[in-house]
Amino acid sequence: MVELRELCRTYQIGDQVIEAVRDVSLAVEGGEFVSIIGHSGSGKSTLLSMIGGLARPTSGTVLIEGEDIWSRDDAFRSDFRNARIGFIFQFASLIPTLNAIENVALPRTFGSRRRRAADEEEAIMLLEKVGLGERLFSYPNELSGGQQRRVAIARALINRPALLLADEPTGDLDEETEAEVMELLLSSCREFKAAFLMVTHNRAISEGASKVVRLKGGELQ
Amino acid sequence: MKIYQIAMREIARRKVRTLYTASSVALSVALLIAALMVGMAGQKDLLLTIARYGHSLTIFPATTNETSLQSFGIGSGHYIPEDAIPEIQEVYEKAIRLGWEKKGGLVINDGMPGGVSTLDPAIFTPRLYEETTVTGRKVVVAGIRAEDEYKARFWWEVDAGTLLSNPEEAMVGKVFANVTGAKPGDILTINAMAFKVSGVLRETDSPDDYIIFADLKKVQATFGKPNRVSLINVRAMCNYCPVGEAELALNTKVVGVRATSQREIAEAQHRIFKNVTNVILGLVMLSMIIACMAVFNMVMGSIHNRMREAGLLKVVGASRGQLIRLFIYESLIIGLVGGVIGYALGHALAVSVGPMLLNGAAIETRWYYLPIAIGAAMTASVLASLYPAYYVSRIRAAEAFRAL
Numbered sequence A: 001m002v003e004l005r006e007l008c009r010t011y012q013i014g015d016q017v018i019e020a021v022r023d024v025s026l027a028v029e030g031g032e033f034v035s036i037i038g039h040s041g042s043g044k045s046t047l048l049s050m051i052g053g054l055a056r057p058t059s060g061t062v063l064i065e066g067e068d069i070w071s072r073d074d075a076f077r078s079d080f081r082n083a084r085i086g087f088i089f090q091f092a093s094l095i096p097t098l099n100a101i102e103n104v105a106l107p108r109t110f111g112s113r114r115r116r117a118a119d120e121e122e123a124i125m126l127l128e129k130v131g132l133g134e135r136l137f138s139y140p141n142e143l144s145g146g147q148q149r150r151v152a153i154a155r156a157l158i159n160r161p162a163l164l165l166a167d168e169p170t171g172d173l174d175e176e177t178e179a180e181v182m183e184l185l186l187s188s189c190r191e192f193k194a195a196f197l198m199v200t201h202n203r204a205i206s207e208g209a210s211k212v213v214r215l216k217g218g219e220l221q
Numbered sequence B: 001m002k003i004y005q006i007a008m009r010e011i012a013r014r015k016v017r018t019l020y021t022a023s024s025v026a027l028s029v030a031l032l033i034a035a036l037m038v039g040m041a042g043q044k045d046l047l048l049t050i051a052r053y054g055h056s057l058t059i060f061p062a063t064t065n066e067t068s069l070q071s072f073g074i075g076s077g078h079y080i081p082e083d084a085i086p087e088i089q090e091v092y093e094k095a096i097r098l099g100w101e102k103k104g105g106l107v108i109n110d111g112m113p114g115g116v117s118t119l120d121p122a123i124f125t126p127r128l129y130e131e132t133t134v135t136g137r138k139v140v141v142a143g144i145r146a147e148d149e150y151k152a153r154f155w156w157e158v159d160a161g162t163l164l165s166n167p168e169e170a171m172v173g174k175v176f177a178n179v180t181g182a183k184p185g186d187i188l189t190i191n192a193m194a195f196k197v198s199g200v201l202r203e204t205d206s207p208d209d210y211i212i213f214a215d216l217k218k219v220q221a222t223f224g225k226p227n228r229v230s231l232i233n234v235r236a237m238c239n240y241c242p243v244g245e246a247e248l249a250l251n252t253k254v255v256g257v258r259a260t261s262q263r264e265i266a267e268a269q270h271r272i273f274k275n276v277t278n279v280i281l282g283l284v285m286l287s288m289i290i291a292c293m294a295v296f297n298m299v300m301g302s303i304h305n306r307m308r309e310a311g312l313l314k315v316v317g318a319s320r321g322q323l324i325r326l327f328i329y330e331s332l333i334i335g336l337v338g339g340v341i342g343y344a345l346g347h348a349l350a351v352s353v354g355p356m357l358l359n360g361a362a363i364e365t366r367w368y369y370l371p372i373a374i375g376a377a378m379t380a381s382v383l384a385s386l387y388p389a390y391y392v393s394r395i396r397a398a399e400a401f402r403a404l
Helices: A044-051 A074-084 A100-109 A116-129 A145-157 A175-192 B003-013 B015-053 B082-102 B146-152 B174-180 B216-222 B243-253 B263-301 B303-315 B320-357 B369-393 B397-403
Strands: A002-013 A016-028 A033-037 A059-064 A085-088 A163-167 A195-200 A211-216 B057-061 B123-134 B137-144 B158-161 B169-172 B187-190 B193-201 B211-215 B231-235 B257-261
Touching: A002 A044, A016 A044, A016 A211, A033 A044, A044 A059, A044 A163, A044 A195, A074 A085, A085 A145, A100 A116, A100 A145, A116 A145, A145 A175, A163 A175, A175 A195, B003 B015, B003 B320, B015 B263, B015 B320, B015 B369, B057 B243, B082 B123, B082 B231, B082 B243, B123 B146, B123 B187, B123 B216, B137 B146, B137 B174, B137 B216, B146 B211, B169 B174, B169 B187, B174 B193, B187 B211, B193 B211, B193 B216, B211 B216, B243 B257, B263 B303, B263 B320, B263 B369, B303 B320, B303 B369, B320 B369
Parallel strands: A033 A195, A033 A211, A085 A163, A163 A195, B137 B211, B169 B193
Antiparallel strands: A002 A016, A002 A059, B057 B231, B057 B257, B123 B137, B123 B231, B158 B193, B169 B211, B187 B193
């Protein structure tokens, strides 16, 4: 499903070359949950950006469903990201002017595989699935942090992605909500048979992962 | 959900910013609309002025040297037979009709002052000029057909007495009256014939101020020049009349006359129109640039607040083109609001200030300026948003990701 081959990313600040990610190779199957842990600055988010088609690797290959995403142009990656990858961020990152249904259906606005006729119904179905059937028309500022995170999860799932990427998805949540959100993520990935790659520095939430990899100084340990 | 709906939601959320940005567009558009309205009113005023002071054609005896002092036909010893006027009229009118047909038969500036139907007959005002001595001073006496002359020179008024209406009377120009002290009721002896002064013509800033006017037939009889006129002035009664065609026809078809169209006036008219148009265009460009700069500054100023949103949209799959479209839609809405407000403001400005600038000329409401205002505002708004939109669309995906 997802295969990383000798992935590298370097930055240059003045004369100094910084290797954010070094020779990372990894394979993740559909339905598998892989947790990437490491301290701040270890290259976790950079690695996730490269896998998600957001940051170009200095070298190496990212294969998703057999597609070498960095050999294609930006338009293709935008489209591919829209259709095949779901993102969940450290914060809910919802559009404040859109209600829950509209936020969930947002990815359907973009990309070439738009299916607007059923957008709303599918968004409602997903919101009911994440337990927000009563808050369909609520705006982000009317929802709690946990509820906002659920909306973000529903948004990530709307296009039935092959890969779900999460960057500290429970960073600002209390323990109880954190457990609920993680359970929701895992069950959703199982249901959609999506590969789930999660970056965190919290070892506790990595417990349910089928594979835990540690990143240190940009290298897998 | 469509991209324009997201743009509308964003606009609705940022009402104050939107109104603030739109108001800068509105002010520029108001300037544009006011300039257009006042400019058009000014052009109309100009047309009136030109219609007032310009003859379209002057017909001299063929042998007159128009570049000399004899250009008025005074003392040239050459005349046009008065009974040739109907033939001259016929040739003239036919040439004008043919000229219009060549132009496609259209009436240009229909409804504008002077832009009357091409079929309106021209006014022919023959004059006989004779030089003589009156009250010890050399003076030019002009024999005129008073009624036709009044139609052609509708601005003629008298400072004292009445306009000429009786063959036994004479009307004197303002300068002549000032120099000789002539006043209504006085008797002037012209070539041994007595004429009672009917009135003093109000100053016209033209040679008419120095002349004594009397009935054409009476002047012909007084100077022993029956059936003779020195020249014929022709007012074409329309703008852009093909007087050149008439000039050519008269010079080739009527023996003994030489027609001269007053090209200087036509050229001056064109020059003035061109200058007015250039000034208006300059103001339009200036107002557009001001609008663009204002919108650009405001959009760029708020752009950093939008990077997070742009980043999110990019992450969920928005292409660069779609991000640009989102910002363009927003600028179109701002332009729409600015255009409508700008039209209203510009209209109010033109109506209140225009008459002061144009000596009371009427400023007309023209609804077709509304789409012009909206179009200009939208264009300015979109042009000013292109770079900010492009800038946002180029947000590096990694930055977008970190922003979320």
